Amino acid sequence: MRRHPLMRILNAQTVALAGVLLLNWFLFPGFFDIAWQDGRFFGSLIDVLNRGAPVAILAVGMTVVIATKGVDLSVGAVMAVAGAVAATMVVDGYSAFTAIVVALAVGTLCGVWNGLLVALLDIQPIIATLVLMVAGRGLAQLITEGSIVTFSDPHLIFMGTGSFLGFPMAAVIALVLMIAVTLAVRRTAIGLFIEAVGINRSAATFAGIRSRMLLISVYALSGFCAAVAGIIVAADIRGADANNSGLWLELDAILAVVIGGTSLLGGRFSIPMAVIGAIIIQAMNTGILVSGFPPEFNLIVKAGVIILILVLQSPIAQQLLIFSRRNAGKRSTP
Amino acid sequence: MSILARLALAASIATALSTPLLAAEMTVGFSQIGSESGWRAAETSVTKQQAEERGIDLKFADAQQKQENQIKAIRGFIAQGVDAILVAPVVATGWDDVLTEAKEADIPVVLLDRGVDASEDLYLASVASDQVKEGRVAGQWLVDTVGDKECKVVELQGTVGSTPAINRKKGFEEAIAGHANITIARSQTGDFTRSKGKEVMEGFIKAENGGKDICAMYAHNDDMAVGAIQAMKDAGLKPGSDIYVVSIDAVPDIFAAMVAGEANATVELTPNMAGPAFDVLAAYLKDGTKPEKFIITESKLYTPADNPQGEYDTRKGLGY
Known part of the structure; x- marks a missing residue:
């Protein structure tokens, strides 16, 4: 049975997002106000898109990694590395374009390193990427020499604070990346290969999928995404903060993927839903900021909402929902 | 150049050299937390600067945010027989043993920037901001x-x-x-x-x-x-x-x-926690002057x- 298109949009994630946004509106009546100012949109909703973009970008790469039954803990550290590379290069007089290209290349290389550990040495992904999670931040601190490297290159700053058609550049980049990667995996057989490797790597290999190459590419994509996020975050504050850039964001990215309904056991995945997951997380953060709760409540509120979303998504809750619908259906038929 | 002028030059060089040489008799070990922030990096470089100005031989150890590294560094300083030890403690607890060892070796310890949960007689003084x-x-x-x-x-x-x-x-x-x-x-x-x-x-x-x-x-x-x-x-x-x-x-x-x-x-x-620490150490090592236990640095206001x-x-x- 084909579901009505409207029903396909109406899933746990979009309902949760609508719920969080409504809650924000309830706590802060001006939440949906959007003004046009200095050639760009201005408002809390725009903040949600702008601030949620780095995690959304991480989530794009993370979804694909998790779909192969892996995980990439190093994305936060890779963000710091990429930011540090871009910032030190523009400070040393290279053009913003060169700096960005090199930073993206370094991020991708970090991903390839993870991929080699996972695919060739068969190290468990959580351990393999933990290596770079620890070492990467040290590497970033080495590049910046422990201080915040500030820069004033307008092109690089544009990546973080600029706007395109009135929308924040970070959100536009996230959207483009999401669409590009989704098309690349869904309009080709790659998505199927990823799911196959995630469900059973040996079976997939026997079926003729080059699982090693696939795994390395998937981790490289995650590293690339992390580099994009790192450049955006550095550009946003006009400085590379090796100690704090991307700190704990790997956990937010994994959470976004999980909220998006992708199983940590590999297989079934959805990139747009993971991006919505990232926006849900950010909507909570922004909501807490405008609501005026004391900061001691931040984490408790966040945890409460996340538990609620995950319970709603759990197979048991879904079955109960279907069951009650069916029952309601029976009763209405005479 | 006459003999006299040469002698005068030699004498002046000798006096110029002897002043720092005399002061260099003081060797101080400094166990720093690591480089977690820009301020910490500044504290490290100011400490080195202050030591150089006073002609103190500073032995620097970076603990990379780990207490066990700091304890190891302090034991190393004790073994080397330094005159005094500066510590910026990474955590507040677990210092009793190593501070007792320093006390038994008769090496005064000054805490920088952060305090510890240990008996006050185990260290000479603490320099911190309020x-x-x-x-x-x-x-x-x-x-x-x-x-x-x-x-x-x-x-x-x-x-x-x-x-x-x-x-x-x-x-x-x-x-x-x-x-x-x-x-x-x-x-x-x-x-x-x-x-x-x-x-x-x-x-x-x-x-x-x-x-x-x-x-x-x-x-x-x-x-x-x-x-x-x-x-x-x-x-x-x-x-x-x-x-x-x-x-x-x-x-x-x-x-x-x-x-x-x-x-x-x-x-x-101020990143200059070491300056006051060196002052009290110099006074203490010279004639045993007991300094104030808790030295508070100035909180200076800067405006445009x-x-x-x-x-x-x-x-x-x-x-x-």
Whole structure:
């Protein structure tokens, strides 16, 4: 049975997002106000898109990694590395374009390193990427020499604070990346290969999928995404903060993927839903900021909402929902 | 050159050399936490500078944020027979054994910047800033600046539950307590970082009528203030005049903001903890003068009237 298109949009994630946004509106009546100012949109909703973009970008790469039954803990550290590379290069007089290209290349290389550990040495992904999670931040601190490297290159700053058609550049980049990667995996057989490797790597290999190459590419994509996020975050504050850039964001990215309904056991995945997951997380953060709760409540509120979303998504809750619908259906038929 | 002139030259060189040589008899081991922040890096370089100025032979050990490394370093200093030890303790607990070892070896220990939960007679003195006072100085500046005008303050707190965040909040609240015209309208944590400071300020601006209702922004450190300044500029507000900006630490970038007219005041957390420590050590080693146990560094207020460009230039080289 084909579901009505409207029903396909109406899933746990979009309902949760609508719920969080409504809650924000309830706590802060001006939440949906959007003004046009200095050639760009201005408002809390725009903040949600702008601030949620780095995690959304991480989530794009993370979804694909998790779909192969892996995980990439190093994305936060890779963000710091990429930011540090871009910032030190523009400070040393290279053009913003060169700096960005090199930073993206370094991020991708970090991903390839993870991929080699996972695919060739068969190290468990959580351990393999933990290596770079620890070492990467040290590497970033080495590049910046422990201080915040500030820069004033307008092109690089544009990546973080600029706007395109009135929308924040970070959100536009996230959207483009999401669409590009989704098309690349869904309009080709790659998505199927990823799911196959995630469900059973040996079976997939026997079926003729080059699982090693696939795994390395998937981790490289995650590293690339992390580099994009790192450049955006550095550009946003006009400085590379090796100690704090991307700190704990790997956990937010994994959470976004999980909220998006992708199983940590590999297989079934959805990139747009993971991006919505990232926006849900950010909507909570922004909501807490405008609501005026004391900061001691931040984490408790966040945890409460996340538990609620995950319970709603759990197979048991879904079955109960279907069951009650069916029952309601029976009763209405005479 | 006559013999006399040569002799005079030789004598002058000898005296010039002998002064630092005499002082170099003092060897001090310094166990630093690591390089977790720009301030920490500045503390390290100022300590090295101070030691050099005084002709002290400084043995430096970086603990990379680990207590076991610090304990190892201190045991190493004891084995080398240094004259004194400086420690910036990474955590408060677990120091009794190693401090007792130092005491038994008759080596005085001075704590820098942070305290420890150990018996007071195990160390000679501790040099630290008074974080409550820092908050109070910042609050007092605001009280003096706004006078009787109504003033809604937004506060960017440090990491929830951290000692500096609790104390700097407390001090600021003490200073504005008697002034009903100054109220803290919103207070959230920016985790001491630039990006969180910017994000939180964006939220505050939205929540307070596009920022028009905000009279002043108080940040528990300069980095958050620098982020918040960018958020104000992005929202079309003028930091420094539309919204007063007051923060704590006195890192170079806040002086750059002052030069641009975007920050109004900062309270210094001096990276020179070692200077006072060396002073008390010199006095103690010379004739056994017992110093004050808890030495509090000055919490100096800097405003745009205090030559921010000059401060920026001198601080930039310290590794902040």
